Amino acid sequence: MCRIAGIWKRGAYPELKDICVRMRDSMTRGGPDNAGIFIETQAAIALGHRRLSIIDLFDTGNQPMGTSDGRYTLTYNGEVYNYQDIRKDLISQGITFRGTSDTEVVLQAFAAWGTQCVKRFIGMFAFAIWDSYEKALYLFRDRIGVKPLYYYHKGDTFAFASELKALHAGLSDQLEIDSDALGEFFHFGYISNPRSIYKSTWKLEPGYWLKVSSDNLIEKQQYWSCPTVPGQHLMEGSEETIIDRLEETMVDSFTKRLIADVPVGIFLSGGIDSSLVTAILAKHSDTPIRTFTIGFREKNYDESPWAKQIALHLGTEHTEEVVTPDHAREILPLWSEIYDEPFGDISGIPTTIVSRMTRRHVKVSLSADGGDELFCGYHRYWVMNSLDRFISPLPSALARRAGKFLGLMGSDRFAHLAQAHPKLRLPAIKDRMRKFQAVLSNWSGDASSAYPYAIGYWLPNEVHQLMGNYRNLRPPLDSSAETLLEAMMSWDMQHYLPEDILTKVDRATMFNSLEGRDPMLDHRIVEFARALPLNLKYKKGETKYILKKLLKRYLPEALFKRPKQGFAIPIYSWLHNDLMELIEEYLNPESLRSQNQIDPDIVMRTVSEFQQKKGSIAVDRIWLLLVFMMWRKRYVG
DSSP states (O other): OOOEEEEESSSOOTTHHHHHHHHHTTTGOOBEEEEEEEETTTTTEEEEEOOOOOOOOSSSOSEEEEOTTTEEEEEEEEETTTHHHHHHHHTTTTOSSSSOOOOHHHHHHHHHHGGGGGGGGGGEEEEEEEEEEEEEEEEEESSSSOOOOEEEEEEEEEEEEHHHHHHHHGGGOOOOOOHHHHHHHHHSOOTTBOOSBTTTEEEETEEEEEEETTTSSSSEEEOOOOOOOOSSSSSSSSSSHHHHHHHHHHHHHHHHHOOOOSSSSEEEEHHHHHHHHHHHHHHHOOOOEEEEEESSSSSSGGOOHHHHHHHHHHHEEEEEEEEEHHHHHHHHGGGGSSSOOOOOOTTTTHHHHHHHHTTTTOOOOOOOTTTTHHTTHHHHHHHHHHHHHHHHSSHHEEEEEEEHHHHHHHHHHHHHOOOGGGTTTTHHHHHHHHHHHHHHTSSSSSSGGHHHHOOOOOOHHHHHHHHHHOOOOOOOOTTTSSSSSHHHHHHHHHHHHIIIIIHHHHHHHHHHOOOEOOGGGOHHHHHHHSSOOOGTTEEETESSSHHHHHEEEEEEEEGSSSOOSOOOOOOOHHHHHTTTHHHHSSSSHHHHHSSSOOOOOOOOOHHHHHHOOOOSSSSSHHHHHHHHHHHHHTTOO
């Protein structure tokens, strides 16, 4: 696992090396073990690399790495878990190897098979290859988007990097905020591919490769796509037979993720997905299993007792740490350094803490991301599906009139009514009513048109008021999906999973020089899950049906069959009681009036209501404002 960067600028460019070194070394935490650079002066291209040594710990694994004839040079971030099988195929063709790294296998595979090589890889990766004969640069990103890859293209300059901070380090005077992307951040809490926060700066989409030619033209092709429609007649046999096939695929995927020349651990939350990963590896691997968990003092957010029981049952070596507001005070000043694009997932705090704790013991850790998107795990899927079944038979105009009526009533009234139920959190009540009103107001025949409103933070009309202009550029839910549930899962696989969940884990782990791996996102499991009939994922109101059936083979139901909790933190009480000084520092009138991206008056009214503890402002909207202003201070000034 590493960090990569590069810049290609047509014509003589004497500062090329210095710029590439600055870009590369801005990502040192993601690659502390070695640094390398390749320069071809005549072509005015430089490739940089920071290494986190995982496989082949010797100099033979250092990068950038070139072929013996000097034609191809590779800078690579990731792991190809079947590299030993590919290596054997290449050796049978007469190719010799200097070392034992998967990096060299990727390089020689490209030299042998060109862009088709990537179809043979099982793993996570983002890499660039320079062809000095053809004078062409190739970029690749893995199928699911586990590893990040940004690129900048404007005029005679092309640059790429694992993180935006590297592009900022080399091209800060050329980067401009993209207002559409910023609006998307306030709407959804993150920015989805292919956009980034900057104009002329893009995320290479998962499952794509890109070629930059000597004439400065870009060719981009998709080599893999997540199936959007479940396969027909692909799941023959009984339910138990299908579970057997899933188990076989998972055992192979999960055990492959243990390949390393350094110690490996597992993030164990106590939920279905991480428990399944841990249980399968505990049974099917000879490697001793180490598990790591974080908990909270606030019991409503704490799953650590369940994780501890599961670890005890499976016999893992278990480590845990309790996250407190003091941890948040420590992490939040670093937020814009860790997440160098405005990023609103507050669970990045505990993810960073568990990554730091884990790194003290191991250098690689497995997580279980993807189970919700693949096996219908989110509560919102059930809510939207139920709403669709109830409202779709009615005229759409009736739903929109109901939404207008709720808007006239105002969600504050529902918050006041909720005071009779002290267990209900008022900000959550108001937020849900805002979203419900928006869903109804934008109803167009079914819930697919309303899903972006159900999962938003600042709703589109609010973003429009906040910024003066906003248009949601994301495509709608896939109309070819057989069911609303499949469409929502597919949409989240395209947007939420790679650009929120996987971004969070990648930045948190790499900031702590820890390699994160996602065994649930082996593309073979993804394809298997998409081919499953829906009733094996969601059955009679039960989410992740087939995963729970499989997990019963490894754990007693009493250890895992409980309501889904999610990876949340008590941010509302923390911001009110422990972290209010951050709001006062970044969301004060002077700071707000010094920028021109968001309306300071709207922000100050929102902050004032939050500070008065009326319980009517959803903390997520305050949090996104805080994140943006912290990011702006770090990267804009």
